[in-house]
């Protein structure tokens with residue numbers, strides 16, 4: 001029987017078939033699994049016993065991969081050590097040496113580094129382009145994959161996934177989308193025809209800023225390949241972190257509901273603030289809302305450091321998506337290795353602040369930002 005998103009995200013725990021009937025899946029904090037005799041070892045290789053060694057497979061990491069696959073409505077999923085390792089194993093599952101990837105140029109900074117410095121060292125070609133321009137003119141003979149994000153960072157461009165799927169179908173290409181900012185609560189790229197959907201579970205899936213993890217979901221055929229890459233590269237997630245991430249996911253729907261509402265209220269409240277030149281907040285993500293990241297461009301006369309110093313309880317960090325409201329400064333962190341002129345061209349100027357709106361009381365958030373903005377001019 002089909003379940004609603006909110007039910008699926010809470011009802012994760014596998015039914016226990018053996019021993020103690022715990023309500024929550026226990027943490028299988030073990031590097032290996034034991035065998036009684038040689039037949040028992042053979043039964044692992046025959047596929048009758050699931051686990052051998054935790055780098056190869058573990059109940060907690062399996063539970064996480066399958067839970068996110070369910071939320072994305074995808075066939076299968078695997079958990080990995082970080083968002084970046086999930087992207088890496090996904091790419092290696094989809095692309096061979098000599099083949100070519102077309103990627104959107106306004107994606108997460110760490111992914112840009114991975115694509116241009118590491119993926120290329122596997123003999124894979126990468127071209128970064130503006131996905132809003134004519135995508136098709138950049139497709140080459142050896143192009144096999146289109147790579148983008150459902151909502152980009154930090155300026156929050158919403159990708160037209162239907163168009164990406166249409167172009168991919170026409171040219172028989174695979175597609176991969178980073179759905180970290182939107183989460184499956186707002187957008188389900190696999191349902192739209194995207195082949196591989198990847199997450200930095202470090203962000204909203206975990207939700208509490210206490211783990212680093214990644215999840216890749218998609219077609220069984222591609223996920224099986226990615227699983228082999230993950231095993232061979234040693235990119236597995238620890239059982240404890242998988243367990244914490246699963247615990248986080250159980251409140252994803254209620255957290256997102258509050259995150260999204262608070263973000264909308266903050267974006268509205270700051271729209272006409274005299275210390276602000278522009279508020280970036282999308283309006284076309286989904287009917288459930290438009291995400292929980294609000295990006296501010298401070299006015300030329302605003303002193304950005306004064307703004308940061310007056311944020312009181314709101315922390316300055318180089319991450320996002322925890323339950324606590326936080327701010328980050330892309331020009332000084334994620335984009336600091338990009339030359340200033342290039343950064344300015346991307347719109348990531350020295351006046352850009354990215355706000356990850358938390359689940360606190362909305363009035364407390366709004367008044368703290370208003371106060372800090374007032375102090376900045």
Ligand SMILES: *Cc1c(COP(=O)(O)O)cnc(C)c1O
Nearest residue numbers: 082083084108178180200202213
């Ligand atoms: C943080 C982030 C990543 C990288 O994830 P890690 O868990 O830090 O490896 C990738 N994509 C997006 C959109 C992110 O925000």
